[in-house]
Structure formats: structure tokens, C-alpha cells
Amino acid sequence: MNTTTFNRRDFIKAAGATAAFLPTFSVLSQEYKAETIGPAQDQVNVGVIGYGAEGQILVDAAIKIPGVRIKAVCDIWPYHRQKARGLGRLGHDVTSKTVYEDYREMLEKEDKNIDAVIIATPDWMHAEHTNYCLKAGKHVYCEKEMSNSLEKAASMVKAQRETGKILQIGHQRRSNPRYMHAINRVIRESNMLGRVTHAYGQWNRSVAPFIKDHPRLDIPIETLQKYGYENMEQFRNWRWFAKYGGGPMVDLGSHQIDLFFWVWDCVPISVTAIGGNDYYNRQMNDNVMAMYEFKTKEGKINRAYYQVLTTSSRGGFYEQFMGEDGSLTIAEIAARGNTVQREVRAGGPEESQWVEFAKQGLVVQPKKAVSREVTSNVAVDARVTAAADGWPLPVDLLKPAHMPHLENFFDAVRSNNPKLLNCPADLAYESAVAVLAANTSVAERKTIYFKPEEFHV
Numbered sequence: 211m212n213t214t215t216f217n218r219r220d221f222i223k224a225a226g227a228t229a230a231f232l233p234t235f236s237v238l239s240q241e242y243k244a245e246t247i248g249p250a251q252d253q254v255n256v257g258v259i260g261y262g263a264e265g266q267i268l269v270d271a272a273i274k275i276p277g278v279r280i281k282a283v284c285d286i287w288p289y290h291r292q293k294a295r296g297l298g299r300l301g302h303d304v305t306s307k308t309v310y311e312d313y314r315e316m317l318e319k320e321d322k323n324i325d326a327v328i329i330a331t332p333d334w335m336h337a338e339h340t341n342y343c344l345k346a347g348k349h350v351y352c353e354k355e356m357s358n359s360l361e362k363a364a365s366m367v368k369a370q371r372e373t374g375k376i377l378q379i380g381h382q383r384r385s386n387p388r389y390m391h392a393i394n395r396v397i398r399e400s401n402m403l404g405r406v407t408h409a410y411g412q413w414n415r416s417v418a419p420f421i422k423d424h425p426r427l428d429i430p431i432e433t434l435q436k437y438g439y440e441n442m443e444q445f446r447n448w449r450w451f452a453k454y455g456g457g458p459m460v461d462l463g464s465h466q467i468d469l470f471f472w473v474w475d476c477v478p479i480s481v482t483a484i485g486g487n488d489y490y491n492r493q494m495n496d497n498v499m500a501m502y503e504f505k506t507k508e509g510k511i512n513r514a515y516y517q518v519l520t521t522s523s524r525g526g527f528y529e530q531f532m533g534e535d536g537s538l539t540i541a542e543i544a545a546r547g548n549t550v551q552r553e554v555r556a557g558g559p560e561e562s563q564w565v566e567f568a569k570q571g572l573v574v575q576p577k578k579a580v581s582r583e584v585t586s587n588v589a590v591d592a593r594v595t596a597a598a599d600g601w602p603l604p605v606d607l608l609k610p611a612h613m614p615h616l617e618n619f620f621d622a623v624r625s626n627n628p629k630l631l632n633c634p635a636d637l638a639y640e641s642a643v644a645v646l647a648a649n650t651s652v653a654e655r656k657t658i659y660f661k662p663e664e665f666h667v
């Protein structure tokens with residue numbers, strides 16, 4: 211692999227025709243095929259461990275990045291190994307000879323052919339897979355949550371330090387240009403919201419039964435047990451079992467609680483959570499409500515509330531950051547949140563100030579005019595409504611949600627510079643401490659108090 215930095219602008223230009231929508235896997239893959247198998251000097255050769263739902267999404271995004279070439283795939287499920295062979299038809303080098311059941315065999319046989327590994331196995335295997343790959347001299351993109359065990363997550367930070375390899379953790383919002391604009395520019399640089407005292411995040415989902423596939427897809431029980439899974443039900447629904455995952459709180463909360471760290475640039479001092487396994491009678495909590503207290507570097511206390519429900523999709527998923535001068539509502543899907551609301555209060559920011567913010571490109575001035583031909587009470591209501599509708603963010607993400615985070619990873623790989631990463635392991639470890647502690651707080655029915663040193667390995 212050559213370490214020349216590739217030109218992302220060229221790629222955006224090339225992909226422009228397809229950029230305004232998110233087509234299906236097959237359509238995208240065909241369109242990007244010709245563009246993406248680029249010059250050899252820019253090529254990064256990639257192995258994949260875990261080609262399930264997320265592994266396929268990551269590969270689908272990665273193969274749109276010029277020069278990224280998938281060389282081999284490992285998955286313990288024959289059904290997913292068979293799917294992986296389809297990558298061969300897209301010009302990648304995945305054949306029946308380069309799909310593996312065992313990751314050690316893949317690393318051994320493909321050692322010379324692989325520069326980096328994408329890991330999207332269930333959380334409990336992340337540390338084992340990541341540490342093995344790093345020690346084998348590979349760069350790693352590993353999905354969140356780092357692990358369902360803090361000790362294992364810490365071992366990943368240590369393995370990265372020992373090997374000096376690139377390790378990106380898959381909190382993809384960290385590289386999403388909409389989030390980067392909203393958090394870095396609108397909140398942190400311009401202070402448009404004033405002091406942000408509170409944050410809110412939620413991920414609500416409808417009732418859903420366990421995943422169950424046709425029995426012809428079953429993995430033989432002896433193979434399943436060799437890899438630590440008791441049966442197909444646990445293998446397919448690993449999130450809901452303590453051995454393999456952390457339940458919805460960890461699965462979904464990990465993305466959103468990480469944002470509290472980013473906005474406030476500090477760690478929490480406590481978490482108090484309630485929740486329970488109230489609806490499904492499964493192992494992990496099906497609902498959690500967690501409150502975090504953060505202490506800023508200036509010594510101020512900020513509070514964040516996080517909620518995950520799996521029995522109602524009301525409100526869906528989004529995050530809010532509430533400041534004295536305004537609030538941001540944002541979500542990974544822009545239609546669910548993409549605006550900044552001005553705080554209408556005595557002594558608060560005047561609209562004219564926000565027009566200036568709009569001129570600086572921080573927000574877009576809303577088109578809707580406030581009607582003045584109304585009675586005074588209604589006028590106030592209309593003004594509040596207009597403020598609540600908000601000033602849209604001017605940045606769009608016109609590619610798959612994971613692609614910028616993968617691009618950031620491959621940029622770091624190409625220049626062999628871990629400092630370029632938007633979500634290195636030590637940063638991801640901080641939010642892992644906070645997220646895993648919410649489950650402990652629920653189980654022990656008490657507030658968990660953190661010491662600052664607990665966030666560092």
C-alpha cells in the first residue's frame with residue numbers, strides 16, 4: 211500500500227450523479243464499481259470479520275471509497291459467507307477461497323494480502339478480534355460498543371498503544387459532516403446556543419419479536435457452541451443476552467451518549483438510571499431512563515437525560531442540546547432532527563443576531579414569516595412556533611451514514627497517522643464507561659459515582 215493521500219473531492223465529483231439519494235445495495239454497488247477500484251498506489255486491502263447486518267452496511271459503504279479493496283471475509287455463519295462471495299462479482303477479490311469461518315485462519319492465510327480489518331461481530335467478540343488483528347500488524351475499524359465488558363474495552367486501548375496501529379471505533383456520528391458542523395461550529399466555536407446546560411437523547415422502537423430464520427439456515431449446534439453461542443436464538447438475538455451484548459441501552463445509547471462527551475468535552479460525575487426487563491422477559495433491560503451529571507472544565511454542572519424504549523416508537527430517535535440562547539435538535543436521519551431553535555426570552559438573542567449567524571453559514575434563515583395581522587396573544591404563539599420550527603442546518607450528508615467515518619479511517623491508514631482519527635479507542639472508551647454504568651445503576655438501583663481516572667486506561 212502506498213501512503214499517498216487520495217483526493218476525496220475527485221471522488222465526490224465522480225459520485226455526484228448518485229449522491230442525492232441512497233439507493234439499494236445492488237444499485238450503488240454497480241454504479242461505484244468502475245470508480246472505486248482505483249490506482250494500485252492508493253489501494254488499501256481489507257479483510258472483514260463479521261458480515262452480518264452491520265458488516266454488510268460497512269462493506270457497502272467502504273467499497274464506494276476509491277482504492278478500498280475487500281480481499282477476504284470471515285464469518286461463522288455459512289449463510290453470510292455465501293453472501294460475501296457476491297463481492298467477487300463487484301470486482302473485489304472475495305471468492306470461495308477467501309471466505310473463512312475462523313478469523314485466525316483468515317489472518318494467517320491472507321496476512322500479506324490485508325492491510326486493515328473491519329470488525330462487525332457481536333460486542334463480546336470485539337476485543338478478541340481487534341487485539342488479535344492489531345497484534346498481527348493490521349489497522350482496525352471496530353464497531354461500537356467497544357465491548358460489553360469494560361476490562362475488554364480497556365484491553366483494546368492497550369493493544370492499540372502497544373502496536374501503534376490505527377484503531378477507529380464505529381461511533382460514526384463523529385465523522386458525520388452534519389454533526390461536525392452542529393457540534394464543532396454551531397455549539398462549540400460560535401457559542402450560538404449560549405451555555406448548553408442540558409442534553410436529551412432518545413431511541414424509541416416498537417415491540418419486536420426475536421429474530422427467527424428458516425431452519426435450513428441453522429448453524430450446526432456443535433459449530434455454534436464451538437464459538438460460544440448456546441443456540442440459534444441466542445446467536446441471532448445476541449443483543450438481548452448479557453454474555454454477548456449490553457441490551458438496547460448499550461446498543462443504541464452508545465451512539466447518543468457519546469455526543470454528550472463531544473459537546474461538553476468533559477466526563478460525567480454520576481449516572482442514575484432506572485429501567486427493567488418489564489415487557490419481554492428477556493435477559494437485558496427493555497427500557498432504561500438514565501440521568502447523567504457532567505462537570506465541565508470550568509466546574510459547572512450540566513445534566514443529560516437518555517431514554518431507550520423498545521415497546522413504543524413514539525418520537526423515534528434524536529438528540530437535543532439545550533442552551534440559554536437556543537437549542538439544537540439533530541438526528542442521524544436529517545428528517546428526524548436538523549434545526550436550531552432560538553430561545554425567545556427577554557434579553558435573549560435578537561433575530562437580527564441570528565440573521566448574522568445565517569450569513570456566516572452556521573444556519574439557514576427560515577423562510578416562514580411571522581404574521582403580524584393577529585391578536586397580541588396569538589402573535590406571541592406564532593412567534594414561539596416560528597422559533598420552535600427552527601433554523602435548519604446548512605450541511606447535508608449525501609452518502610451512506612457510515613461512509614465519512616470509514617473515509618476518516620482510511621485517510622488515517624493511508625497516512626499512517628492515528629491522530630487523524632475522529633474516534634480513536636481512548637476517546638470511545640470514555641463513553642463506554644458511562645454507557646455500561648447505566649446498566650449497573652439499573653441493576654443495583656443506585657447512583658453510580660465516577661472518578662475522573664476511571665475514564666482513562
Ligand SMILES: NC(=O)c1ccc[n+]([C@@H]2O[C@H](COP(=O)([O-])OP(=O)(O)OC[C@H]3O[C@@H](n4cnc5c(N)ncnc54)[C@H](O)[C@@H]3O)[C@@H](O)[C@H]2O)c1
Nearest residue numbers: 260261262263264265285286287290330331333353354355
Ligand atoms: N454503527 C452502527 O450504526 C451499528 C449499527 C448496527 C450494529 N452495530 C454494531 O455492529 C456489530 C454487529 O452487529 P449486527 O447488527 O451486524 O449483528 P449481526 O448479528 O447481524 O451480525 C453479526 C455477524 O457476526 C458473525 N459472528 C458472530 N460471531 C462471530 C465470530 N466469533 N467470528 C466471526 N463472525 C462471527 C455472525 O455470524 C454475523 O454474521 C455490533 O457490535 C453492533 O453493536 C453498529
